[in-house]
Amino acid sequence: MKVFTTFAFGAFFFASSASAFPIVRRKEVVEAGKVVMMNNNTQNDDKKVLGGNKAGALYFITNENDGNFVVSADIGDDGKLGLRQAISTGGAGVHGNDGNKNNPGPLFSAGSVQVSAASKMLATVNSGSNTLSLFSIDEQDPAVLTRVGSTVGSGGEFPVSVAFNSKGDKLCALNGGEVNGVSCFKVDKENGLTPLSGTNRALGLNQTTPATGAPGSASQLIFSEDDKQLITSIKGIPGGNATNGRGTVGALAIFEVADDGSLSKDFKVVAPPEKGLAPFGMAIVPNKTTIIAVADPAVGLDVFDLSQVEQGANKSVATAIDKQQAVGWIVRSPTTENFLLSDFVTGLVTEVKVGDDLKGSVVSETDLGSDSGTIDNAVATVKGKDFLYVMSSKAKAIDVLALDKTAKPSKIQRQDLAEAAKAAQLTISSANLSGLAAFVKA
Numbered sequence: 379m380k381v382f383t384t385f386a387f388g389a390f391f392f393a394s395s396a397s398a399f400p401i402v403r404r405k406e407v408v409e410a411g412k413v414v415m416m417n418n419n420t421q422n423d424d425k426k427v428l429g430g431n432k433a434g435a436l437y438f439i440t441n442e443n444d445g446n447f448v449v450s451a452d453i454g455d456d457g458k459l460g461l462r463q464a465i466s467t468g469g470a471g472v473h474g475n476d477g478n479k480n481n482p483g484p485l486f487s488a489g490s491v492q493v494s495a496a497s498k499m500l501a502t503v504n505s506g507s508n509t510l511s512l513f514s515i516d517e518q519d520p521a522v523l524t525r526v527g528s529t530v531g532s533g534g535e536f537p538v539s540v541a542f543n544s545k546g547d548k549l550c551a552l553n554g555g556e557v558n559g560v561s562c563f564k565v566d567k568e569n570g571l572t573p574l575s576g577t578n579r580a581l582g583l584n585q586t587t588p589a590t591g592a593p594g595s596a597s598q599l600i601f602s603e604d605d606k607q608l609i610t611s612i613k614g615i616p617g618g619n620a621t622n623g624r625g626t627v628g629a630l631a632i633f634e635v636a637d638d639g640s641l642s643k644d645f646k647v648v649a650p651p652e653k654g655l656a657p658f659g660m661a662i663v664p665n666k667t668t669i670i671a672v673a674d675p676a677v678g679l680d681v682f683d684l685s686q687v688e689q690g691a692n693k694s695v696a697t698a699i700d701k702q703q704a705v706g707w708i709v710r711s712p713t714t715e716n717f718l719l720s721d722f723v724t725g726l727v728t729e730v731k732v733g734d735d736l737k738g739s740v741v742s743e744t745d746l747g748s749d750s751g752t753i754d755n756a757v758a759t760v761k762g763k764d765f766l767y768v769m770s771s772k773a774k775a776i777d778v779l780a781l782d783k784t785a786k787p788s789k790i791q792r793q794d795l796a797e798a799a800k801a802a803q804l805t806i807s808s809a810n811l812s813g814l815a816a817f818v819k820a
């Protein structure tokens with residue numbers, strides 16, 4: 379494997395990639411597939427939710443150590459949520475080591491739950507068991523999940539993020555613990571996940587299990603739009619003497635995906651633009667296969683053009699988000715074509731437009747309250763209109779905002795989670811809630 383050469387990567391150390399998936403610690407807790415109802419509605423039919431017609435579903439994980447559950451909510455055609463059920467993954471969650479602060483965002487990551495619209499599957503991490511779980515989504519009644527196959531080892535420790543390819547027949551996982559790197563799996567609707575050979579690749583981060591962070595930890599994993607690159611984001615560590623006092627700079631680490639599905643043994647390291655430091659959540663700019671927008675809590679937003687990375691060149695631009703303190707999660711709204719970022723310290727949702735010159739400009743700002751603990755976000759397009767969902771972990775709630783190309787986002791609902799969880803005897807906590815993904819019926 380290649381050693382980092384371009385920058386001072388003090389947080390990384392050299393590690394050789396294993397040819398077989400490494401032996402790691404595993405843990406099974408609540409039996410997989412156990413369903414707990416999150417409401418007492420008699421009309422949990424497959425068509426209606428609240429006052430309207432059912433349009434889709436939203437999912438997140440509890441990430442608790444005594445048992446991880448995927449919680450689902452129905453999405454109505456007005457964009458609003460109705461909590462539906464929780465299903466156990468068969469694995470455990472864990473909170474990363476942040477010096478006992480127990481901050482929101484337990485995995486220091488984005489993408490801990492993902493869905494594939496193409497294959498109608500949902501995958502998630504069990505960060506405390508070092509496993510992954512796969513479910514199929516009922517197309518008619520998407521809040522209903524069915525477990526597929528057994529939990530499988532994630533190929534490392536402290537899995538924090540997963541990504542489906544565009545067909546949804548392959549899943550890759552990012553491990554952020556002591557044994558860190560990426561691993562990919564075949565997604566089979568009957569048999570579940572099977573490890574793919576030539577895909578277990580080490581990143582060589584100097585990390586612990588669970589990971590120590592948020593600085594210096596692995597953030598997210600995404601496929602490029604053409605599925606030919608697997609892109610990971612890794613946060614730097616501010617301060618210290620590295621890079622002229624700027625700190626240890628984080629990076630994107632990019633693996634090439636070969637035609638046979640195997641990953642390049644080495645990865646390309648792309649540093650963020652000057653002022654950028656800690657690449658966190660990522661979102662693709664569609665139809666520009668190589669441009670990605672990355673939330674960076676050191677500055678706000680980094681936008682990368684990766685089209686010339688193979689030739690050793692790269693282009694990136696940082697955009698400062700003035701009031702930001704801990705921007706970490708980013709999602710793109712297909713209808714407004716803008717990006718929405720959440721900041722767990724300020725509780726501000728910032729809407730940013732990215733130009734062809736890679737520069738961002740702030741379009742709007744919506745205050746969800748600094749006591750909200752806003753982390754993961756997701757967008758659903760329902761009848762041509764986009765809705766933004768934000769996990770407000772300290773408030774134990776999901777905020778719903780209606781997006782509009784010509785107006786500021788408007789808050790249309792705050793769906794409480796605490797009361798239903800209590801009634802259902804499901805453990806949830808502000809510190810451990812993680813992930814957000816949406817599925818919309820065809």
Ligand SMILES: *[C@@H]1O[C@H](CO)[C@@H](O)[C@H](O)[C@H]1NC(C)=O
Pocket residue numbers: 441442443471472473474480807808809810
């Ligand atoms: C969150 O998870 C950790 C274990 O990772 C656990 O110790 C803790 O009790 C959980 N809940 C809270 C509120 O921290």
Ligand SMILES: *[C@@H]1O[C@H](CO)[C@@H](O)[C@H](O)[C@H]1NC(C)=O
Pocket residue numbers: 388389390391584585
């Ligand atoms: C790894 O991190 C530990 C703890 O921060 C540090 O003591 C050690 O020197 C680091 N090792 C390398 C090779 O950077």
Ligand SMILES: *[C@@H]1O[C@H](CO)[C@@H](O)[C@H](O)[C@H]1NC(C)=O
Pocket residue numbers: 618619
């Ligand atoms: C930074 O550099 C100064 C001066 O060379 C040195 O005294 C100090 O120990 C260094 N700090 C770290 C964290 O390496």
Ligand SMILES: *[C@@H]1O[C@H](CO)[C@@H](O)[C@H](O)[C@H]1NC(C)=O
Pocket residue numbers: 384647648649690691692693
């Ligand atoms: C990226 O671009 C910068 C400035 O053009 C250059 O210094 C650096 O070596 C390039 N490569 C990587 C891998 O970041």
Ligand SMILES: *[C@@H]1O[C@H](CO)[C@@H](O)[C@H](O)[C@H]1NC(C)=O
Pocket residue numbers: 664665
């Ligand atoms: C992007 O490409 C898709 C098809 O690949 C097309 O439907 C869509 O209109 C394109 N969007 C833009 C903004 O060009």
Ligand SMILES: *[C@@H]1O[C@H](CO)[C@@H](O)[C@H](O)[C@H]1NC(C)=O
Pocket residue numbers: 415416417418798800801802
């Ligand atoms: C459903 O109703 C039963 C009986 O009243 C109650 O014990 C339970 O907590 C309720 N569950 C939810 C999720 O509201």
